[in-house]
Amino acid sequence: MKVYVGNLIYNMTEIELKNLFTPFGEVLYSRIITDQYTRQSKNMGYVKMAVKEEGKTAVEELNGTTINNRVLTVRKA
Numbered sequence: 001m002k003v004y005v006g007n008l009i010y011n012m013t014e015i016e017l018k019n020l021f022t023p024f025g026e027v028l029y030s031r032i033i034t035d036q037y038t039r040q041s042k043n044m045g046y047v048k049m050a051v052k053e054e055g056k057t058a059v060e061e062l063n064g065t066t067i068n069n070r071v072l073t074v075r076k077a
Helices: 014-024 052-062
Strands: 002-006 027-034 041-049 073-076
Touching: 002 014, 002 052, 014 027, 014 041, 014 052, 041 052, 052 073
Parallel strands: none
Antiparallel strands: 002 041, 002 073, 027 041
16 A cells, blocks of 8 residues: 655654554555655655554554644545
């Protein structure tokens, strides 16, 4: 299951994003979207979960949570 994650902090790494979802199940990959010219984060990313049910649980648990004073938007991509 592919999951959209919005309102990330600018300096979050793909490893940190992956670690945020790891407690819910196997993460196949995590990607943070960056501007192609400046390479600065666009404050959003995607996570691919191996099992659909684990992805649904992660969405339910993480949507609306606060990380570094930012409220995350997490939903199915």
